[in-house]
Amino acid sequence: MAPRIIIERLECYGRCGVTEEERRTPQLIAIDVEMEAAVDAAGLSDRLDETIDYARVAERLVALSGSLTCRLLETLAEQLVGMLFAEFPVDRVQLWIRKLHAPLAMVAGSVGVRFERTRTAQQAGPSPAPFLTQQLGRLPKGRVLDVAAGRGRHALHLLSHGMEVEAIDRDSLALTALKEAAEERQLSGLTTRVLDLEEKPDHPPSLGRECYDAIVVFFYLHRPLFPVLIDALKPNGILLYETFSIENYFRHQHPRRWEFCLAQNELLRLTAPLRVLHYDEGEHDGGHGSGPCYTARLVAQKAGPELLR
Structure with a gap:
């Protein structure tokens, strides 16, 4: 030993x-x-x-x-x-x-x-959330925004599948680690941006208009951000979202404050302008290596010309 x-x-x-x-x-x-x-x-x-x-x-x-x-x-x-x-x-x-x-x-x-x-x-780095790997086929191979990317377990997975990824996070050290990991694995197509989405709590910064083919958000919740996310999606763009539900707070006391958990069906209400392709709530593997957790999971699409006919 x-x-x-x-x-x-x-x-x-x-x-x-x-x-x-x-x-x-x-x-x-x-x-x-x-x-x-x-x-x-x-x-x-x-x-x-x-x-x-x-x-x-x-x-x-x-x-x-x-x-x-x-x-x-x-x-x-x-x-x-x-x-x-x-x-x-x-x-x-x-x-x-x-x-x-x-x-x-x-x-x-x-x-x-x-x-x-x-x-x-x-x-090797932490594995991506299983929901991302399950739904990867629904993401268009274009420009993807990874919101609150941290050290980039999801960004790295997307890069490995040939996607162009912009990773944003307020933690500059985490984004530096992500860039180093991408270089070590010889993955191209990554850009990073240090951005505090909650610097003005009720007025999140713009992420651009119709800039991204897909946006992924995992285990991060800031309710005023949803209109900004929807605005940043291109027509026919896909939003992939998973985070803790209120049931996880009651069962596991995590996150430490209930405000950072979604109420039942709240994710559907927050993304009402989008067309829902998949939605479920329940006990899932979050890919953190710490056991199952209760989450809400969504795949939704922004209307394009063909969806408006």
Whole structure:
């Protein structure tokens, strides 16, 4: 068995929260990390350079946590895990990150997320949501917009099928990682744009008019954005959308706020101008590797000349 290097309850401050107020003030967070690495020789040589320097690991975790501003702990955890694989010779990482003083009156303890990742899985990247692979044949092979793309698990899948993809996200580090992953896989056709869709909560920025053959949105919900998405679709363009339903909040308490979940049939109402090609609500595999979740899933088409006859 490979040696395990463990750091328990590393405390530092980070700017992480759904609301702007939460992100404005650093909050106390705790990080537990367990790393497996092929460092058997260190026990015989007694040399620090033949193992992982846990003091250096702690320094980097604290430095990176303090430099980032994220809405979700999941985003922060992804960045920390990515750094560990990039900078240290670890084969497997288990990480638990949590807010020690959660802004929730009913929670007496901490709230957080746990990640487990192998180097092989990290290099391969997370798989796309099954709904995207199932419905891929409905997407026209043209220009596709990936909204809230993050590190690009869906953008990379679309690029691998010969599509031209524009990925937008407010996280510049995630988009940089996406570009690097596309280059490593020799995938062409990617453009990225750093864009905060919620900078003005009730007035999202324009995404252009009739610019995209398809738009994909996964696990992101900002209700004022829907008219903008519809406006950005070309005639006959396809919107592919999946995100959490309110049932997931009640069953799994995720996302942390119910406002980020869709009510029953709400996705149909938000996309009423479009022609529905597929819609369902229920328990699905979201492709996150964390088990099934309750989502609403939609494929809808914008009217074109032939649909208006």
